Amino acid sequence: MIVGVPKEIKPNENRVGITPAGVMEFVHHGHEVIIEKNAGVGSGIEDEEYIKAGAKIVNSAKEVFDNAEMVMKVKEPQPVEIEMIKEGQIIYTYLHLAPDRPQTLGLMEKKAVAIAYETIEVDGKLPLLEPMSEVAGKMASIMAAYYLAKPYGGRGVLAGGVTGVHSAKFVVLGGGTAGLNAAKVASGMGASVFVLDINAERLRYLEDVLPKNCQMIMSNKFAIAEEVKDADVVIGTVLIPGARTPRLITRDMLKTMKKGAVIVDVSIDQGGCVETSHPTTHQDPVFEVDGILHYCVANMPGAYARTSTFALTNATLKYGLLIADLGWKEAARQFEPIKKGLNVVLGKVTCKPVAEAHGLEYTPAEELLK
Numbered sequence: 075m076i077v078g079v080p081k082e083i084k085p086n087e088n089r090v091g092i093t094p095a096g097v098m099e100f101v102h103h104g105h106e107v108i109i110e111k112n113a114g115v116g117s118g119i120e121d122e123e124y125i126k127a128g129a130k131i132v133n134s135a136k137e138v139f140d141n142a143e144m145v146m147k148v149k150e151p152q153p154v155e156i157e158m159i160k161e162g163q164i165i166y167t168y169l170h171l172a173p174d175r176p177q178t179l180g181l182m183e184k185k186a187v188a189i190a191y192e193t194i195e196v197d198g199k200l201p202l203l204e205p206m207s208e209v210a211g212k213m214a215s216i217m218a219a220y221y222l223a224k225p226y227g228g229r230g231v232l233a234g235g236v237t238g239v240h241s242a243k244f245v246v247l248g249g250g251t252a253g254l255n256a257a258k259v260a261s262g263m264g265a266s267v268f269v270l271d272i273n274a275e276r277l278r279y280l281e282d283v284l285p286k287n288c289q290m291i292m293s294n295k296f297a298i299a300e301e302v303k304d305a306d307v308v309i310g311t312v313l314i315p316g317a318r319t320p321r322l323i324t325r326d327m328l329k330t331m332k333k334g335a336v337i338v339d340v341s342i343d344q345g346g347c348v349e350t351s352h353p354t355t356h357q358d359p360v361f362e363v364d365g366i367l368h369y370c371v372a373n374m375p376g377a378y379a380r381t382s383t384f385a386l387t388n389a390t391l392k393y394g395l396l397i398a399d400l401g402w403k404e405a406a407r408q409f410e411p412i413k414k415g416l417n418v419v420l421g422k423v424t425c426k427p428v429a430e431a432h433g434l435e436y437t438p439a440e441e442l443l444k
């Protein structure tokens with residue numbers, strides 16, 4: 075199969091859909107890889123590295139779309155990219171179609187085989203979303219520690235304290251992938267960390283894997299209100315799959331918090347868990363409400379593009395190889411996670427939530443795999 079990787083064109087997107095290691099794997103499996111020139115520069119990967127791994131560099135995205143049987147990307151295809159899609163071409167990338175009707179209709183009209191990273195599911199988990207939550211979680215504690223500094227609007231508290239002086243109190247709401255990683259970094263800096271989750275089994279697991287300067291607490295309205303009062307940092311990482319994030323911190327609660335405390339609302343991409351949150355960008359990441367600094371960047375991993383590219387492609391490669399080796403149909407027949415990834419296939423919507431979101435007819439993927 076010919077696998078093509080164009081340069082990402084969404085504003086501020088520096089990730090790329092494949093690394094040289096990924097190229098080498100595809101080539102080893104007998105496939106051909108074509109990559110648009112300079113596709114990797116945002117992630118610190120030069121064309122030469124791809125060439126050494128066995129890829130061919132082409133001059134334009136058009137050449138990629140004209141020749142590839144499978145296009146591997148990071149972000150959803152932009153309108154100019156949808157224009158270039160060929161009938162039956164596999165588009166393997168993050169799609170997020172439920173809130174995006176024009177893209178859904180575009181992929182249907184082009185009769186693409188669109189496989190979404192975010193709906194590939196294994197044992198109830200989403201392995202192609204997890205690496206980005208790891209990046210965002212680790213980054214949340216770094217950003218919080220930075221903005222705690224006085225010149226940036228914070229309380230002037232050093233996360234880990236020093237001899238004879240209290241360390242900062244970090245409260246992490248949600249102990250899933252992002253929460254665990256936020257707690258790892260905060261505890262590594264020497265902060266006092268409190269992780270709240272509603273899942274007792276998860277709390278028990280966190281108790282086992284996190285160090286002694288982390289305490290696990292059952293999450294409920296009372297506990298959250300108590301814990302945030304004397305927090306220097308609150309990191310919001312709660313998620314209820316398929317639903318809007320619950321607003322666990324109300325505006326009234328901000329008034330009970332210490333001035334100059336920092337909130338990092340990682341869950342902002344699902345609406346945020348703080349009433350006063352609104353999405354921000356890397357160019358203008360923070361704002362203040364009632365003396366509390368809010369950091370609410372909706373695409374945090376974009377800041378660490380190189381790490382994020384390698385983390386993402388580590389997760390996407392396995393399924394990409396199966397699709398290339400077997401073809402999309404046979405790969406989806408044999409592997410349930412790939413079947414779950416099918417969102418739009420040859421003009422039909424094969425992902426129920428996407429069909430429901432847009433009032434379009436839903437066709438179970440099985441019907442197209444016969």
Ligand SMILES: NC(=O)c1ccc[n+]([C@@H]2O[C@H](COP(=O)([O-])OP(=O)(O)OC[C@H]3O[C@@H](n4cnc5c(N)ncnc54)[C@H](O)[C@@H]3O)[C@@H](O)[C@H]2O)c1
Pocket residue numbers: 203204206207208210247248249250251252253270271272273276293294311312313314319320322339340341342343344371372373374375
């Ligand atoms: N801003 C960004 O750039 C960025 C990047 C990656 C992920 N995210 C977002 O981060 C969020 C977390 O992702 P994740 O992969 O860690 O999810 P996850 O499913 O692994 O973890 C969510 C946790 O929240 C817990 N939870 C649910 N309701 C709760 C409540 N009331 N109180 C306390 N805990 C509660 C769940 O039990 C679960 O353990 C998601 O919204 C995700 O989209 C944002």
